[in-house]
Amino acid sequence: MKEYLKIPSPLTIETLKKEFGIAAVDFYQARINERITMGKIYRNPLKTIWLWATEDRQTNQGFWTTYRGHTCRRKKYGGS
Numbered sequence: 522m523k524e525y526l527k528i529p530s531p532l533t534i535e536t537l538k539k540e541f542g543i544a545a546v547d548f549y550q551a552r553i554n555e556r557i558t559m560g561k562i563y564r565n566p567l568k569t570i571w572l573w574a575t576e577d578r579q580t581n582q583g584f585w586t587t588y589r590g591h592t593c594r595r596k597k598y599g600g601s
Contacts, residue, residue, distance in 0.1 A: 526572060526575055528568060529571075532571060533567070534546065534567065537567060537574070540571075540574075541574045541584075545584045548583070548584040549569075549570040549583070550566070552583075553566050553569060553570070
């Protein structure tokens, strides 16, 4: 069962930037803009960013798999 997320009220762009950082907000705004060009509709983009960013941060996905727009290059240890 998924738990419900508490969303701040009022939810503003400043609230998002304080919670997730400017780079994360920019990342999700770009994602929404890209999907809008594909015909998707977002009635409340700020709420969408809050939901996506919260879930992605918990699961280490989305913005958190990148560092300043570049994919992470993790060292692999072991092997032959």
